[in-house]
Amino acid sequence: MPKYYPELAQRVRSQRELQPGLYGDIDFDTQPFRTTTDPADRSSLPEWVADRAPYLSDERAVELICIATLLGDVVADPYASLMSEYSVASLIGMLQLACRKGIDAVADAPPELVAFIADMEATPPWLDMKLVREGARYSRVPAALLAPFVTRGAFIATFVNTYAALPMALTGALSGRRSARRVNETTSFFAVTTLPGALERHGRGFEAAAMVRLMHSMVRYNALKRSAKWDADVYGIPVPQVDQMPAGMINLYLLATDAQRAGRTEFTKSERAVVEFTRYRAFLLGLPEELLPTTPGEIIHLFHTRAALLRDDFDDATCGEMVRSTMAAYLRPVDTRWERIADAVEKSYSKTAFTKAFCNGDRAVAKTMGVSIGVGDYLRVGMTAPFIIGRLMAVRWANRVPALRQMTDDYMVRLVKLRLNTYGKPEFTSDADDYTPAGQLA
Template sequence: MHLAEAEARFGGFATTYVDGMWRGDDLADAFVTDFATLGHGRAMRLLRQACRDGIDAVPDAPASLRALFAQLDDPPAWVDLAAIDRASAHIGRYTRQSGIVLGAASLVSGYANAAASRPLAMTGRYVESAGARTIEVSSWLVEVTRSGGLERFSVGFELTVRVRVIHALVRAALRDDPAWDLPAWGLPICQSYLAYTLVEFALIPLRGLRTIGAPYLPHEEAAAYARWRYLGHLLGIDEALLPTDRAEQERLEEIYLLTRPPVDDFCRDLVASINREFLVAEIEELLPSRPSRLRTIAPPVVHALERLFLGDDLADELGIPAAARTLRLLERTGPVLGRLNSGLDRITPLLGPRARRGERYRVKQDTRLRRRYGVQHDLVDASPAGGVPHPARGA
């Protein structure tokens, strides 16, 4: 775990981070404990009603649900959602590039830690379909990043609260499972790894977008870190681990990479799975149908993108094949596209039309992906019965 090196580099934060590996979310975990008496279906209905109408509209709400919403209904003084929305009005102009980065950087980077990603396999989320889970994540991201997406009675707020409770349901199901190695892996979906997901959805995407020539403006980057700080609060991340800005996300990434378990075959199998089942197929969709030989370049494009985003050392650990020629091409085109897009970004009247074009592309892609993978729900708790059993689905 390199604990001594972590303490030398990060001081007291190292202790906070390591302790966080054995801590969950007290408020959400207490509510999930009450599922045994409430019943899964009724508990989730109460949760949704509290999200949509307020906790006072739930007269039979258990004390655990009231305690959870006492925290959710008390936004911290530092959050300014209106300012975040104003600064983020045109980020949709890079929708196409954001999808690439989400798949090849954000999701894949999380698979370098077997302890953090193992709940996905133990709950069947990759046996069932990598595509389905990616659509679920995208559904949530679309709602929480749109204007007004984190207001108290927004869809994004409700989805985030449901994600928090889904985490607690998975934690409750796995922590006593004999297959879960608590001393080696810590608590399932622990505080420290939950905090790192903010890095996966802010620092890593922003860095990846710059790399492929789609840089956000400085005020947009600042707003992204502010948005994810508040999302972390809603997800139940402790203030001591909640990163406030880019520098603190970089610190969190460094200690995560330093202390993570070694990459093993489980990690490599996850990466191979998402590449085979989802990413390669999606790159093929972007290529002309003829000549068919063009489709043979899809795998090296995916591998080159992953190496570009993750670096060769981590890519080697994860068993991502080399794609030297394609990687060199991406490395050369990124700066060129960056200069072009930076110039376009300075033409203020073009920002709105570009963002609207990006939104039209997003809607079209969402429709296509849902049709292709047969997904009509938003999150796994709303997915149809009959699939692989999952703690969020109930009986």
């Protein structure tokens, strides 16, 4: 019986009542094999990051991670399940119309769509939209100047654990030519949400969040209903909220570790704005408030507890192939000599960021995961860093000068929009016809 999070546990159990056809066979009282609290088992928390023992002994944190491991999306999943009645195009069209013009604009809107939109429209009691807007302004700077060079590295970090990576592996959407589209869609989502007004009710970011939720729910539906390879006793719920938390809040984890290294237990004023912006974006993506901590210590503790409970496994046929395929993908919009040079520079930054952040700088470890970094990569980073890092620091300085702030922000908005054109139009869909058995990602 849940001791600390009974309401969240009830939300998990409600999935069977809301979706008996999808979740009727899931045992919500038993943790899947992916979750381990045995100190003798290897987990996804590297020893160089933190000692695992304190997290395993924290009953409250362990309970939260275990519950969130079984939580899908209680409003988007029922809507995605309408794929048995509607075409995917119809579901997307109705959702986009509801986001842009309101639910009343959708003729004969299914009750599942009504509930989906109502959930996103519900204003959480902690929300400070003024702070969200301020956080978006700060977040536009890395979205415009840094994300294009490191997102691929952060993206492939989600593939280094078999249990967390398998849902996307089964879709086949991260193999071969589809890799570039998914990387660009991910980068596009995080970029568009930083634009002015993007997270307002009828903003582009609000709609993008709804589309991402629908895509994840389609993955869940197709994995559970149309894939013979999905074993819920081993993998649990496809794309659980506990796996969406690190993807949606990795920037806060980095902020938190920076604050911790500086000896701070609280965020600065500007950092607090970024926290509010990121938490609201994550809320629109469906994350429960329990997975949206606010202080550096709480954020680090939550990330580390998740890793401490996630069983370690790196299957080369699944994880390795996705990493290699994604690293090899060409992300640029056209194929010219200049764009090829830009692609090579971006890949070098992504390799460097991945190796430093997720392999403790160990090139040999990175290579075992499918990321080979060499002298050429370091040369490309060294030659371009003065411009890339220099421009980032200059813009951050200008943002602190009142007389330059508006002009600087206008420049960031234009640059983010230019980046979005480069990423292409995101589709945010999951087609069951693309699904492949795990380990066969050609």
